[in-house]
Amino acid sequence: xxxxxxxxxxxxxIQIRSxxxxxxxxxxxxxxAALKLFEQYxxxxxxxxxxxxxxxxxxxxxxxxxxxxxxxxxxxIKDNVDLLFSDIETYLVxxxxxxxxxxxxxxxxxFIRLREKKAQLxxxxxxxxxxxxxxxxIESPVFNELHQLLVKLFDEMNATEQIHFNSVFRADMLLTxxxxxxxxxxxxxxxxxxxxxxxxxxxxxxxxx
Amino acid sequence: xxxxxxxxxxxxxIQIRSxxxxxxxxxxxxxxAALKLFEQYxxxxxxxxxxxxxxxxxxxxxxxxxxxxxxxxxxxIKDNVDLLFSDIETYLVxxxxxxxxxxxxxxxxxFIRLREKKAQLxxxxxxxxxxxxxxxxIESPVFNELHQLLVKLFDEMNATEQIHFNSVFRADMLLTxxxxxxxxxxxxxxxxxxxxxxxxxxxxxxxxx
DNA sequence: AGTATAAGGGGAGAGCACTCCACTTGTCAA
DNA sequence: TTGACAAGTGGAGTGCTCTCCCCTTATACT
Numbered sequence: 391x392x393x394x395x396x397x398x399x400x401x402x403x404i405q406i407r408s409x410x411x412x413x414x415x416x417x418x419x420x421x422x423a424a425l426k427l428f429e430q431y432x433x434x435x436x437x438x439x440x441x442x443x444x445x446x447x448x449x450x451x452x453x454x455x456x457x458x459x460x461x462x463x464x465x466x467i468k469d470n471v472d473l474l475f476s477d478i479e480t481y482l483v484x485x486x487x488x489x490x491x492x493x494x495x496x497x498x499x500x501f502i503r504l505r506e507k508k509a510q511l512x513x514x515x516x517x518x519x520x521x522x523x524x525x526x527x528i529e530s531p532v533f534n535e536l537h538q539l540l541v542k543l544f545d546e547m548n549a550t551e552q553i554h555f556n557s558v559f560r561a562d563m564l565l566t567x568x569x570x571x572x573x574x575x576x577x578x579x580x581x582x583x584x585x586x587x588x589x590x591x592x593x594x595x596x597x598x599x
Numbered sequence: 600x601x602x603x604x605x606x607x608x609x610x611x612x613i614q615i616r617s618x619x620x621x622x623x624x625x626x627x628x629x630x631x632a633a634l635k636l637f638e639q640y641x642x643x644x645x646x647x648x649x650x651x652x653x654x655x656x657x658x659x660x661x662x663x664x665x666x667x668x669x670x671x672x673x674x675x676i677k678d679n680v681d682l683l684f685s686d687i688e689t690y691l692v693x694x695x696x697x698x699x700x701x702x703x704x705x706x707x708x709x710f711i712r713l714r715e716k717k718a719q720l721x722x723x724x725x726x727x728x729x730x731x732x733x734x735x736x737i738e739s740p741v742f743n744e745l746h747q748l749l750v751k752l753f754d755e756m757n758a759t760e761q762i763h764f765n766s767v768f769r770a771d772m773l774l775t776x777x778x779x780x781x782x783x784x785x786x787x788x789x790x791x792x793x794x795x796x797x798x799x800x801x802x803x804x805x806x807x808x
Numbered sequence: 809a810g811t812a813t814a815a816g817g818g819g820a821g822a823g824c825a826c827t828c829c830a831c832t833t834g835t836c837a838a
Numbered sequence: 839t840t841g842a843c844a845a846g847t848g849g850a851g852t853g854c855t856c857t858c859c860c861c862t863t864a865t866a867c868t
Contacts, residue, residue: 410863411865416817438855450859451816555802555803563781590768593764594769625847659826662827
């Protein structure tokens, strides 16, 4: 057997080789190069070629690891994203006596904070590739995880209150409203602050109870 | 003077030459070629190069007339869009005694009908260029015009009812929800019919009065 | 140590959007 | 009719994303 790790999956045994040493080095070089270029020129302005050059790898190597700039961005903010979700978790535990809508608002607030902190990279995460259809945001991993949380809370709201809305649909809409296109349009063109956007959204989704 | 038409604009006189005959022919050939290719392969699958080839013009000529595929699509559904807005106008006149929210719903219904009829081309209108920032949908001409109508009706709702929402923000969100990404996600992934989407949106924006 | 094998590497190249600009041509006024 | 010139043309060229595929190499087992 060639594998170094084994995982038992149902009745089958699957080999998982750990990342080769040289591959790990390249990965780090790519990440460093990307970070450097992103900081210098801005995420949007940097091409995959530039990153490959700066990292001294062929573009094939770059694309082998990251199918597009979005995935690269995601890797760069992975720590922040993990932090977001652990923040959310502690928040939910500490405030479990609050109403569902209050907790929902809290989550939105935490997410918006990340949006603001890592605006460019998060934009990169969303605006991914060109060939695979530019589907909805909901299919991006970060948003997907968030979606489940939102649905749970909307369900709770439905149980608590008299009305009965479609939780999945509402979560979809809320996330769509928080997507780059929509959010940054409100920020830049409409001139709203993060707090104002949060309040408007709470009003729209009746989250003020 | 070289111009064939004149327009008085303030204190200045501006020349407007009518389109050259050969240019008009090319324009028609481009439109025909695009339509043919779009029908055969689908809007997304057809490149500007292909269109230029099929139309037997250089790509420079194509781009002189249409800065991107979105503008080309817009030209192809211009008649339908004009029809939409005249339909909306007659609808609003005939139903002016309805509540603002009812009329709003009527407009949404008409728009969704267009979405369904010209789904692909409308998608093309939105997903325009690559260099100019892929800003919000609201900046697309069709959506912009719709936006003004929505704001007016939301304002009316505010005047009629006790609550006071932000009309511009609500119109932004409503249009975002009707944008290609969001709408076609609901259609294709969530499996909702146009009618169901309409109902969900009405519930979310409390348009059921 | 030797070797088979899969993981990784790199670069040529396809195909794309879009620009630039030297050239051609239709149009109008004289 | 003719000439001036804006309008229009076309294709070479740039720089991009992303794929393909042949080659190299680290690794695990013998």
